[in-house]
Amino acid sequence: MTLVHDAAPTPERLAHNIELRKQMEIALAALSHSERTAFVMRHWEGCAIEEIAEVLKSSSGAAKNTVFRAVQKLRLALQPFVGRGTQVRVMGTES
Amino acid sequence: MKHMTEEELIAYREGVAAQRAVIVRHLATCQECRAELERIEAVLAALDTLPVPNPGDDYGRHVWQQIAPRLPERPARWWQAWFEPKRLGALASVAALLVIAFLTGRITKQGPTGNDVANKDQTRERILVVAVGEHLGRSEMMLVELSNAEPTDPTQKRVNISAEQRRAEDLLDENRLYRQTALQEGDTALASVLDELERVLLDVAHSPEEVTPAQLEKIRQKIEAQGILFKVRVVGRELQERQKATTPGPAQQSPTKSERNKA
Ligand SMILES: [Zn+2]
Numbered sequence: 001m002t003l004v005h006d007a008a009p010t011p012e013r014l015a016h017n018i019e020l021r022k023q024m025e026i027a028l029a030a031l032s033h034s035e036r037t038a039f040v041m042r043h044w045e046g047c048a049i050e051e052i053a054e055v056l057k058s059s060s061g062a063a064k065n066t067v068f069r070a071v072q073k074l075r076l077a078l079q080p081f082v083g084r085g086t087q088v089r090v091m092g093t094e095s
Numbered sequence: 096m097k098h099m100t101e102e103e104l105i106a107y108r109e110g111v112a113a114q115r116a117v118i119v120r121h122l123a124t125c126q127e128c129r130a131e132l133e134r135i136e137a138v139l140a141a142l143d144t145l146p147v148p149n150p151g152d153d154y155g156r157h158v159w160q161q162i163a164p165r166l167p168e169r170p171a172r173w174w175q176a177w178f179e180p181k182r183l184g185a186l187a188s189v190a191a192l193l194v195i196a197f198l199t200g201r202i203t204k205q206g207p208t209g210n211d212v213a214n215k216d217q218t219r220e221r222i223l224v225v226a227v228g229e230h231l232g233r234s235e236m237m238l239v240e241l242s243n244a245e246p247t248d249p250t251q252k253r254v255n256i257s258a259e260q261r262r263a264e265d266l267l268d269e270n271r272l273y274r275q276t277a278l279q280e281g282d283t284a285l286a287s288v289l290d291e292l293e294r295v296l297l298d299v300a301h302s303p304e305e306v307t308p309a310q311l312e313k314i315r316q317k318i319e320a321q322g323i324l325f326k327v328r329v330v331g332r333e334l335q336e337r338q339k340a341t342t343p344g345p346a347q348q349s350p351t352k353s354e355r356n357k358a
Binding site: 014017020021024025028042043049064067068071072074075078079081082 | 101102105106108109111134135137138139141142143145232235236
């Protein structure tokens with residue numbers, strides 16, 4: 001990940017981490033209400049899909065999908081700021 | 096060979112993949128999908144370092160005001176407590192609740208220990224370590240900026256440090272809570288640096304909004320005499336090491352989460 005932990009903070013590193021943090025907050029804010037709810041429940045609390053489904057008043061399948069969409073959107077928004085591998089592969093291709 | 100889709104890899108990382116074994120087998124042989132999983136992992140790992148959404152942000156307030164009442168009742172759900180609307184108004188409420196959450200984690204650890212509690216406890220420690228690290232980073236930045244402050248208009252005799260002061264005030268509230276926690280945790284080294292930092296922050300917060308160059312020089316000398324910037328950097332680095340040590344490896348993280356939830 002890009003948060004740099006290897007050395008004492010330099011102004012550049014601090015600036016970068018602050019920028020990344022800002023981008024993460026923006027990306028989270030850009031999610032739909034249910035996506036953000038699902039993602040926060042999953043990641044800050046490790047809630048089960050069934051619990052998320054209960055809160056979202058949806059099926060487990062739909063809740064799973066919501067988590068997936070949230071991660072996908074966050075990834076799209078944040079990948080450029082998270083160091084190596086900024087290229088997102090076109091998924092599901094044959095090789 | 097057919098690669099895993101992004102959806103499958105995310106589901107795997109989230110511990111909700113239907114055909115886990117198939118994915119595991121594929122990942123064992125496919126470098127490309129492993130690299131893709133790593134990229135997903137990197138984004139999620141960065142997000143995991145967010146201590147908690149800022150209570151000043153409307154999204155945090157709105158989201159949690161809406162969902163908190165609908166959540167099933169259960170004890171010690173720290174993220175529910177964090178977003179209780181009445182607490183949002185309190186100064187440094189996030190920091191306060193973070194510390195409470197951390198301590199609660201410690202207390203529950205003394206009960207029947209299982210992977211579940213240990214994992215959550217580790218997550219809390221990681222959150223606290225990251226939060227203190229960031230607090231030190233912010234403090235450092237403010238002090239550096241203050242040290243470099245100059246009159247905006249060279250013809251003016253006074254330097255306006257009101258922006259730094261406001262930041263010092265916010266940092267003070269956070270600082271007190273982290274210092275208390277460090278003391279309670281028996282981390283006297285961290286507590287002592289936070290104590291010194293607190294005195295410098297107090298000085299800054301209580302200075303006049305506009306200072307003469309001589310007054311500013313006095314503040315600078317105080318900062319330098321205590322070597323506080325150096326100490327803050329050293330402790331910040333130590334915390335980063337600790338953070339590395341408590342950050343779970345990517346491979347077992349999501350399965351653990353999902354297993355936990357089945358229990
Ligand atoms: Zn593959």
